[in-house]
Amino acid sequence: MDYQEKKSIVNILSTVIVLGIYYWTVFQRFDAEVMNTEAQLQFWAKAILIAIPISIGTKIVTIILFVIGNFIVSREKHPTFEDERDKLIELKATRNSYIIFGMGFLSALIVLAFGYPPKYMFIAFILAGISSEIFDNLSRLYYHRKGV
Amino acid sequence: MQKHGIENNIRKLRFEQDEMTQQQLAESVKVTRQTIVAIEKGKYSPSLELAFKIAQVFNRPLEEVFTYNPK
Numbered sequence: 001m002d003y004q005e006k007k008s009i010v011n012i013l014s015t016v017i018v019l020g021i022y023y024w025t026v027f028q029r030f031d032a033e034v035m036n037t038e039a040q041l042q043f044w045a046k047a048i049l050i051a052i053p054i055s056i057g058t059k060i061v062t063i064i065l066f067v068i069g070n071f072i073v074s075r076e077k078h079p080t081f082e083d084e085r086d087k088l089i090e091l092k093a094t095r096n097s098y099i100i101f102g103m104g105f106l107s108a109l110i111v112l113a114f115g116y117p118p119k120y121m122f123i124a125f126i127l128a129g130i131s132s133e134i135f136d137n138l139s140r141l142y143y144h145r146k147g148v
Numbered sequence: 149m150q151k152h153g154i155e156n157n158i159r160k161l162r163f164e165q166d167e168m169t170q171q172q173l174a175e176s177v178k179v180t181r182q183t184i185v186a187i188e189k190g191k192y193s194p195s196l197e198l199a200f201k202i203a204q205v206f207n208r209p210l211e212e213v214f215t216y217n218p219k
């Protein structure tokens with residue numbers, strides 16, 4: 001398994017673990033409180049806004065830990081540059097993740113259009129965000145392994 | 149497996165160049181070793197620019213390094 005493949009797997013695991021724990025606590029808090037629609041909207045907007053720096057921080061910490069851990073285990077250094085194949089893989093992975101996020105966004109609107117409470121719309125947004133992140137890394141893994 | 153119908157003789161040419169390593173070839177054309185591995189296995193078709201650079205390293209015309217065999 002090469003460096004980029006390992007990095008994608010580590011990114012998927014860290015996204016699932018950190019965002020999974022974060023949103024689990026958010027849902028616990030949401031279920032514990034009684035709120036009107038306006039307060040619900042504010043609650044979910046805050047929850048998603050807080051998730052953004054958490055997600056960025058997780059990525060940074062994961063990369064640092066991965067680079068150090070991987071160097072200790074395999075003596076493999078972090079690549080200092082990206083070549084044309086890396087850029088092409090990144091472009092295709094980003095395209096795939098946008099498609100997944102777009103579908104999630106559409107699902108959120110459909111949920112709202114069918115008259116479900118705003119909670120479900122935000123759940124769809126959150127799932128779209130997490131799945132697009134996972135799909136991005138899965139795509140990288142796939143293209144590195146199977147070719148691009 | 150050649151994914152794009154483009155075949156190459158890089159492995160053979162490396163051998164003829166005193167067993168040039170994939171890393172050495174990668175450094176000569178400024179790509180990662182993984183890209184050379186992918187090209188050799190036919191999992192990645194290089195850009196025209198990279199293909200010319202590889203041919204230049206072996207001092208061969210492009211068509212001696214890469215051949216196109218549509219299926």
